[in-house]
Amino acid sequence: MPIVTSTYWNMVHGMTPDxxxxxxxxxxxxxxxxxxxAWxxxxxAKQEKETSFADHVETTYRTDFHY
Known part of the structure; x- marks a missing residue:
């Protein structure tokens, strides 16, 4: 799963917008x-235009516990 990172903890400090x-x-x-x-x-979006995003994911076998 892609995770977007930044340069430090993703938070700001303050009790009011100011x-x-x-x-x-x-x-x-x-x-x-x-x-x-955004990047x-x-x-x-670019990858989606070039190929299916998850065309390499196998989905043939699925565990199903509902009979």
């Missing part, structure tokens, strides 16, 4: 994770 905006490192981290998410989604 306090959060003063957390410069937190805001930078949020911008980085946003850019990384990953663009990559998925």
């Amino acid at each position: 306090e959060v905006r003063k957390d410069l490192e937190g805001m930078q981290t949020m911008r980085n994770i946003g850019r990384n998410m 990953m989604l663009k990559g998925f």
Whole structure:
């Protein structure tokens, strides 16, 4: 499963929106994770155009406990 990462913990600190905006490192981290998410989604879209995303996944055998 793809996981989007950033440069540090993905959080900001503050009790109000104004306090959060003063957390410069937190805001930078949020911008980085946003850019990384966009980059990953663009990559998925590009791959989808080129081939089926999960064409390599086997689905022949399934365990089914309902008889």
